[in-house]
């Protein structure tokens with residue numbers, strides 16, 4: 001029987017633990033954890049995600065602040081906002097929603113966030129800690145951290161002897177995911193657009209993680225029977241069957257094709273997506289504990 005991994009349920013239990021941790025911190029006389037989300041421009045999908053993040057932050061008992069800037073915002077003004085959030089004693093976590101509208105350059109913005117407030121885990125200090133095996137003192141990128149919790153549900157903490165393929169090598173996901181798997185003792189391969197034969201690489205893998213941005217790319221004949229498949233892709237595709245102009249979300253994995261062959265598979269929606277938001281809350285409460293000088297919980 002194939003296990004369909006329930007990312008919503010896993011995310012709900014992380015959110016419960018975060019809510020409890022936030023309440024405990026307040027009970028010890030500290031202020032609420034503070035999360036600032038910055039969004040530039042008016043991309044509807046980005047606004048939907050940011051709205052979900054802000055709502056979840058309130059639900060966790062955080063002080064949640066959203067800064068919505070016009071698409072024409074200058075690099076200097078955006079950097080100035082980040083600088084003021086770095087200084088703000090009420091703020092523990094800063095997230096700048098990506099991608100930024102052209103011609104803004106995201107890299108200098110991300111690198112200007114204080115590493116201890118970088119709840120996206122994208123600052124070089126946090127990326128470097130993860131790369132050198134320090135998983136305790138930095139902040140880990142939310143989506144790979146969430147995907148890893150789903151992998152652990154199936155395989156436990158120690159992935160010794162297992163082959164893992166991560167398809168995609170972005171700083172936001174592919175690289176940190178590969179490092180988390182490696183740290184858990186998996187034998188890790190990272191595939192990308194220049195890889196020669198991804199289906200052959202995938203057939204060697206006990207764990208396949210797809211983060212490519214290509215709808216339904218991974219097919220059943222790519223999989224070793226019984227493999228665990230984690231689908232990170234979020235693709236909006238037309239869904240004329242739902243009515244004119246309607247769309248639906250699909251992952252980078254052809255779910256109905258792969259489901260019978262996989263041992264466990266995460267769906268889209270309802271898989272990694274909800275975990276991303278839950279881990280953003282987890283990183284924010286961790287940052288708040290550290291700022292308060294208390295020992296941070298782990299999730």
Ligand SMILES: NC(=O)C1=CN([C@@H]2O[C@H](COP(=O)(O)OP(=O)(O)OC[C@H]3O[C@@H](n4cnc5c(N)ncnc54)[C@H](OP(=O)(O)O)[C@@H]3O)[C@@H](O)[C@H]2O)C=CC1
Pocket residue numbers: 143167168169170171172173174191192193194198211212213214232233234235272273276
């Ligand atoms: N569920 C969630 O919470 C999140 C979902 N996502 C989703 O995950 C997906 C990936 O995101 P992200 O990492 O930011 O995307 P990027 O576009 O930054 O990276 C995509 C990666 O896929 C590789 N790639 C592209 N085409 C192919 C191909 N045909 N064959 C093999 N590899 C290919 C690229 O290779 P190369 O490096 O050679 O160009 C690149 O490494 C997207 O669908 C995104 O929406 C992202 C973040 C969070």
Ligand SMILES: Nc1nc(=O)c2c([nH]1)NC[C@@H]1CN(c3ccc(C(=O)N[C@@H](CCC(=O)O)C(=O)O)cc3)C=[N+]21
Pocket residue numbers: 048049052095096097098099120142143234249268269270271272273274276277
């Ligand atoms: N700085 C930054 N950090 C990010 O982590 C970041 C980002 N920018 N830009 C965009 C991507 C994408 N992303 C998602 C978050 C939640 C869902 C999510 O909750 N998805 C639901 C479905 C939501 C829906 O129905 O639209 C699900 O998969 O079940 C998806 C994708 C975070 N990202």
